[in-house]
Amino acid sequence: MPLTCLGIEGTAHSFGAGVVSDQGKVLSNVWDMLSPQEGGIHPREASRHHSDKGPDIIAKALTEAGIGPHDITLIAFSRGPGLGPCLRATATMARSLALKLEVPLVGVNHCVAHIEIGCLESGFKDPVTVYVSGGNTQVIAFAGNRFRTFGETLDIAIGNMLDVFGRTMGMRFPAGPAIEQEAMKGHRYYSLPYSVKGMDVSYSGMLTAARRLQTEHIPLPDLCFSIQETAFGMLAEVAERAIAHTKKGEVLLTGGVARNRRLGEILAGVAARHNARFHTVTPPLAGDQGAMIAWTGILQYTAGDRLSVAESYVLPKWRTDEQDITWRNLS
Amino acid sequence: MRLEKWAMGAESTIFKTEQWGYPIVLKWRPQKPYLLKDIDELLKKTRTNRECKMLTHARALGVSTPTVHWTDLENYTIAMDFIEGRQLKQLASTLPESRLREICFEFGQSVARMHRGNVVHGDPTTSNVLIDTKSRLWMVDFGLAEWNATTEMKGVDLHLIRRALETTHWDQQEVMLTATLEGYVNLLGSEAEPALSRMDVIRERGRYH
Known part of the structure; x- marks a missing residue:
C-alpha cells in the first residue's frame, strides 16, 4: 500500500506540518514561526504558539496536499532534540491524530530529518553534512550504522550567536537574514576571535568580542561582515577537516542558517577543493518544517520502525548519534 | 627536484620529494579563495609558524615528531622528514x-x-x-x-x-x-x-x- 505521511515538527520556535508520499514527493509543507516583538524564544511561549496554531497548520497542510484526514496512512513527529514544552505540545497532537485516524506513529530525530530531507533533494547517498541552525552546529557523517557527529560547537550554536548579537543591535528574531543584508554592504574586516579545536568550533568568544566592538562605534555593515566571515570561515575549516578525515565525496549544507548565501558560497569552495559534490537545501526545506519529518518517518516506517503511543515520550536531549539508522545500508 | 603529491589534508597539500638523497615531505598551505583574504593569510601564517616551532618543542618534551629541515614562511611551506x-x-x-x-x-x-x-x-x-x-x-x-x-x-x-x-x-x-x-x-x-x-x-x- 502506498504511504502518505503527515509529518509534524515542533522542536523550538517553528511549528510545521508537511505531507510527503513514499515516492519522496512533497505534497505540502506549511509552517509558522514564532517571532516575538522583542527578545528571544521562551520555551513556554513557543509551546503555546504550537498549541494555538498547530491545528490550523495541520488542516492547511492537508488542504494544500489535496487530501482528507483519512488519506493519511502514517503520522511522524519530531520526538527530539528540542525544548521540552514544545516537544510535548507537538507529540500530543501527533498521538491524538494517530489514535483518531488509527494509523501508525513514528518518532523522528530532528537532526537526522534535516540530513534526510537534504539527501532526498540532492540525491546524495553519503554526504558530510554541515547542519547549522539556531540551536545546532554540527558536522555529521554516516559511519557504522549511525549518523556520527564529527564536530560540533563547544558552546553556542551559530544561529544563536547571530541572534544574540542581532538582539544587541535591536534586530528582531531571527537576526540572521538582517545580519546577512548588512554584511553585503560591509567591506572592512575587523579581526574577531577565530576558535577551531580539532573539528569543533566555539562561538561565545567572538560573540563577546563583537559586542565589545559594537560599543566602539564600528559601522554595523563592517561588523556584520566581519562576524560572517569569521564564523563561516571556522565552519569551512571544520567541514574541510571532516571531508579530509572521512574522504567522502559529497557535502550537504542544511538547517535554517543554510539560507545564508555567503555560507553556501564558502562551503561550495571547500567542496570544490576536495572534488566533492555540493548541495545547499533550498530555502523551503532549510528551516524547521514538517516535510523533513514526514520523509524521515517514511524511511523509518519502511525499515520496520514503529512507536506505540504508550512509549512515545519525547526525548529533549536525543543526540544525533544515538539512533540506529536502520534504513541505510552503507557501512 | 621531483615533487610527488602525497596527500591532501584539510588545510594543506603534502608533497613527497628528496633532499640530499633522503626522502622528505613539503607541507604547503595553499591559498583558499573561498575565505576572506585577511583570515586566510592570518591562519596560514600563524599555523605554519606554530607548526614549525611546535614540532621541535614537542620533541623536546619527549614526543616523536618529524624533524623540520626548513620553513618558508612566504610560501607557507615546511620541509620535514618523511615518515615511512x-x-x-x-x-x-x-x-x-x-x-x-x-x-x-x-x-x-x-x-x-x-x-x-x-x-x-x-x-x-x-x-x-x-x-x-x-x-x-x-x-x-x-x-x-x-x-x-x-x-x-x-x-x-x-x-x-x-x-x-x-x-x-x-x-x-x-x-x-x-x-x-x-x-x-x-x-x-x-x-x-x-x-x-x-x-x-x-x-x-x-x-x-
Missing part, C-alpha cells in the same frame, strides 16, 4: 587487539608528555598518529597546537580524542579509549585528574549533549 608508515586511522582495524592496546597506550603517553609540558596538540585524531615500518609512533600536524595550555585546553584535547574514537573507530572505541587514557594516566599519575574530569564537563556542555 601509516596512519593509526588506517591501521586500527587491521591490528590484533593486544597490539592496538599497546599503540593506544603509547598514544596516550605522548599526549600526556605534551600536556605535562603545558602544550596541547589541538587536533589529536587518529589521522595525525603515524606508525612507521619499525612500529614506532609519531605525532604529526601541529598547526592547531598551543602553548601555555590550561586545564580547559587539555580537557578539550582529551574530549577531541574521545570524539575521534567514537566517530572513526566506533567498533573499537572502548578498547582504544581505555588504553589511551591508561597511557595518559600512567605517565601523569594524579596530575591527570583535572584534565580528565574537565573532559567529561566539556562533553556535557554542548547544546544537546
Whole structure:
C-alpha cells in the first residue's frame, strides 16, 4: 500500500506540518514561526504558539496536499532534540491524530530529518553534512550504522550567536537574514576571535568580542561582515577537516542558517577543493518544517520502525548519534 | 627536484620529494579563495609558524615528531622528514587487539608528555598518529597546537580524542579509549585528574549533549 505521511515538527520556535508520499514527493509543507516583538524564544511561549496554531497548520497542510484526514496512512513527529514544552505540545497532537485516524506513529530525530530531507533533494547517498541552525552546529557523517557527529560547537550554536548579537543591535528574531543584508554592504574586516579545536568550533568568544566592538562605534555593515566571515570561515575549516578525515565525496549544507548565501558560497569552495559534490537545501526545506519529518518517518516506517503511543515520550536531549539508522545500508 | 603529491589534508597539500638523497615531505598551505583574504593569510601564517616551532618543542618534551629541515614562511611551506608508515586511522582495524592496546597506550603517553609540558596538540585524531615500518609512533600536524595550555585546553584535547574514537573507530572505541587514557594516566599519575574530569564537563556542555 502506498504511504502518505503527515509529518509534524515542533522542536523550538517553528511549528510545521508537511505531507510527503513514499515516492519522496512533497505534497505540502506549511509552517509558522514564532517571532516575538522583542527578545528571544521562551520555551513556554513557543509551546503555546504550537498549541494555538498547530491545528490550523495541520488542516492547511492537508488542504494544500489535496487530501482528507483519512488519506493519511502514517503520522511522524519530531520526538527530539528540542525544548521540552514544545516537544510535548507537538507529540500530543501527533498521538491524538494517530489514535483518531488509527494509523501508525513514528518518532523522528530532528537532526537526522534535516540530513534526510537534504539527501532526498540532492540525491546524495553519503554526504558530510554541515547542519547549522539556531540551536545546532554540527558536522555529521554516516559511519557504522549511525549518523556520527564529527564536530560540533563547544558552546553556542551559530544561529544563536547571530541572534544574540542581532538582539544587541535591536534586530528582531531571527537576526540572521538582517545580519546577512548588512554584511553585503560591509567591506572592512575587523579581526574577531577565530576558535577551531580539532573539528569543533566555539562561538561565545567572538560573540563577546563583537559586542565589545559594537560599543566602539564600528559601522554595523563592517561588523556584520566581519562576524560572517569569521564564523563561516571556522565552519569551512571544520567541514574541510571532516571531508579530509572521512574522504567522502559529497557535502550537504542544511538547517535554517543554510539560507545564508555567503555560507553556501564558502562551503561550495571547500567542496570544490576536495572534488566533492555540493548541495545547499533550498530555502523551503532549510528551516524547521514538517516535510523533513514526514520523509524521515517514511524511511523509518519502511525499515520496520514503529512507536506505540504508550512509549512515545519525547526525548529533549536525543543526540544525533544515538539512533540506529536502520534504513541505510552503507557501512 | 621531483615533487610527488602525497596527500591532501584539510588545510594543506603534502608533497613527497628528496633532499640530499633522503626522502622528505613539503607541507604547503595553499591559498583558499573561498575565505576572506585577511583570515586566510592570518591562519596560514600563524599555523605554519606554530607548526614549525611546535614540532621541535614537542620533541623536546619527549614526543616523536618529524624533524623540520626548513620553513618558508612566504610560501607557507615546511620541509620535514618523511615518515615511512601509516596512519593509526588506517591501521586500527587491521591490528590484533593486544597490539592496538599497546599503540593506544603509547598514544596516550605522548599526549600526556605534551600536556605535562603545558602544550596541547589541538587536533589529536587518529589521522595525525603515524606508525612507521619499525612500529614506532609519531605525532604529526601541529598547526592547531598551543602553548601555555590550561586545564580547559587539555580537557578539550582529551574530549577531541574521545570524539575521534567514537566517530572513526566506533567498533573499537572502548578498547582504544581505555588504553589511551591508561597511557595518559600512567605517565601523569594524579596530575591527570583535572584534565580528565574537565573532559567529561566539556562533553556535557554542548547544546544537546
